[in-house]
Amino acid sequence: MRLSVIRPVIAVALATALTGCFNSVDPVAEIYGATMGSTYSIKWVPVDDSPDVETLQADIDAMLARFDDEVSTWRSDSDLARFNAAPAGTCMDMPESVLTLVALTDRLHKESGGAFDITVAPLLQLWGFHGDPQLQSVPDPQALAETMQSVGQQHLHLQGTQLCKDRALTVDLSSVGAGYMVDRVAERLEQFGIKSYMVELTGELKAVGRKPGDRPWRIAIEEPRDDNRVAQIIVSLDGEGVSTSGDYRNYFELDGQRFSHTFDARNGRPVMHRLASVTVLDPSAAKADGLSTVLMIMGEEAGWKYALAHDIAAFFVVREGDTFESRVTPRFDALTPGKE
Structure with missing residues (x-):
């Protein structure tokens, strides 16, 4: 049920x-x-x-x-949405708001031992939180393992006024x-x-x-x-x-x-x-x-x-x-x- x-x-x-x-x-x-x-x-x-x-x-x-x-992650033309759409290895200039928030979340990520992470959007999609509620389900282990390859704030880093990613990550600052x-x-x-x-x-x-x-x-x-x-x-x-x-x-x-x-x-x-x-x-x-x-x-x-x-x-x-x-x-x- x-x-x-x-x-x-x-x-x-x-x-x-x-x-x-x-x-x-x-x-x-x-x-x-x-x-x-x-x-x-x-x-x-x-x-x-x-x-x-x-x-x-x-x-x-x-x-x-x-x-x-x-x-915004709900529109395709925001600064962060353009960064999310870019491939692994991308560095992009970001506004002060994004740089400040990523710096704050980096501290929380490290202090929590990696439990807190701003790149978990693919997991919410996998489990059905970003779509039809009738499709919500527990994913099989293989699908979960594959999705985890697109998660990990440790693969995200700041470089001056730029935000860089080593993997194809989706950042959500909500x-x-x-x-x-x-x-x-x-x-x-x-x-x-x-x-x-x-x-x-x-x-x-x-x-x-x-x-x-x-x-x-x-x-x-x-x-x-x-x-x-x-x-x-x-x-x-x-x-x-x-x-x-x-x-x-x-x-x-x-x-x-x-x-x-x-x-x-x-x-x-x-x-x-x-x-x-x-x-x-x-x-x-x-x-x-x-x-x-x-x-x-x-x-x-x-x-x-x-x-x-x-x-x-x-x-x-x-x-x-x-x-x-x-x-x-x-x-x-x-x-x-x-x-x-």
Whole structure:
């Protein structure tokens, strides 16, 4: 019997519900839009000489469009798509966004022992995550071995302003791209003199400052349920980026076994542990984005040890039969005194 669920992971799914209901007297501006196949939401406290809503939205939309031109894997004319289409042995000049993200993911790849990898797209294709859900299946060993020849971030390297590959690799930066743009949008707001804001792109989020009345920006971290959305804890933020990775929004089940869209590049298979979700806080939303994926790949035991060793602010939710158990690292506890 097959059960297929293909829905995007929402990092902080209830953030809008908690922050979007302001009194009409609250001087908080908001914009919403579409990006990266999903949506974005930005809220801020205006200051003297800050742009009006329409001007700022046009500026942000232009930033997001440029980023799509650079890194999109869903269009053939982006910088990254052209690199992916090139043969082994290619070196190509890349924009700063790609160079920065590859450098970040290189560190995560090495520190995770190769578990985290931005070249696993052929594996998702093989297992049926990039196509008709009815074609999702466990590949035979030979097909998996052949596909693994097109995977391996160790065959990708930076050379000045160029990105080079020794094999015919397909690079996908979606594991860190949204967090990266959260940071860039936050920087843009601060260039306009805005000091209090919340930026959310496709579920990745960062909040800085205080709302009117000296109130904190508060977000809910979702309980990893397949059927509906329930707030598990609520935290107050000031300066932290937030990212959640989980196996409960994009998976398929076959013969009673769950296959997640999160892959361990070392064996080419979806992760098969009890860790249902992990949330990471970090001043860099891009780093939080990548680290949540790293910990999700590693699982409840190795990921916990990694988080402690690297002083990561992380919130783990582990399946225990039909229920969930959660625990937080000391760093997460220290950063979220306002959690409920």
